[in-house]
Amino acid sequence: MFHFLIPMNKQNETIENVLHDIYNLILTKGTREWEREQLIIAKDALAQEINVQSELSKLEAKLRPLALRNNLTPDVMDFYLKITGNTVDVQQEAYTRDNDNFAYQERAVFAGGCFWCMVEPFETQAGIVSVLSGYTGGKIEHPTYDQVSSGLSGHVEAVEIIFDQRIISYRDLVELYWQITDPTDAFGQFQDRGNHYHPIIFVQDHQQRQIAEQSKAELAFNYSQPIVTEIRQAETFWPAENYHQAFYKKQPKRYKAIKRARQQLLFYQTIKRKLHG
Structure with missing residues (x-):
């Protein structure tokens, strides 16, 4: 207390x-x-x-x-x-005492287009503690949605995931990330266009970097086009405004329409890739 x-x-x-x-x-x-x-x-x-x-x-x-x-x-x-x-350090110690699982929790940050579509795929997995929408990778402190969406702040939309390593691994999250993004698109993701939608894996440490780079190298065998998803050291993650959080729960109809369009584009690109070997 x-x-x-x-x-x-x-x-x-x-x-x-x-x-x-x-x-x-x-x-x-x-x-x-x-x-x-x-x-x-x-x-x-x-x-x-x-x-x-x-x-x-x-x-x-x-x-x-x-x-x-x-x-x-x-x-x-x-x-x-x-x-x-x-x-905050003292508070973190108190929080640890109150939460037996804290020692097993790890952090992951992924950018893969609009963060509205990046929350549900991760949040619905077993072992996920929380998924937060936000901005990272830019130079402006406490950026707003308008600043980020202008493309001038240098940030990308991303999600910060806290997960229990005993239940789900970082490698599992990276593999899921590849399934819901287009790693060959450097100019956005699906219907989301612009630098602030650039696909990036933000790694927390050397171990995460190794896992991400190995997974990326393995993925390259499945694509004829270059894999352009970046792997960068994690930077400050700024939580987005509250109306962006858990968007799929707050705006289910709108989210389903956006998700359907994204899935259709992903399916089309998967078929196209298979046909062209």
Whole structure:
């Protein structure tokens, strides 16, 4: 259980101070929309003078996954550290104690066209802890969807996958990645065109690089065209806006239409490749 820096025995003063911080974060332009939604929920509860510690515990639990990955926006991270009274490293130790599976979890990042179509294939596999849509590979900090889709930020749309190594391996994920992308298309993926849809495997360490490069070399025997999917060292992963997360669940009809078109193009290219040897 984490401990607050703020004096919980001064209930009225505590509510006033916390609400002040939360209001400022809600109004701050740089606050990510998903973060703002969580802050508004906490604000509304605290405004009704509900137990401060209980509400902050709920807020901390929601912010924790991104805090542990250092992916909260700067001001929200400062607030997170303030209400916990600890560094992220200490929080990660606490999180590890609360989660027996943490030591078996590994991270993978793949870019393969629109991230709307990259979540479901991975998230529905056994052993997947979470799949987050986001941006990586560019030079702008805290990029927005508009900046990335303009093609000028240098980022690509990607998914960050946390998985349990005991159930599914990194090699399994790489093999699935090849099945849902076109490794010969350097200018996008299927109906998604532009540099921000470029296919890239972002590796976390030497072991992942070895697995990805070996798998890529083996894949080349199945294609007459060059494999253009890049293998690059992982960079900062910036979570996308909340409306992009779990898109296939939020917009099932729209997602199915996009997925169907993607699968048809993938099937067509598979048949074409077989016919032309």
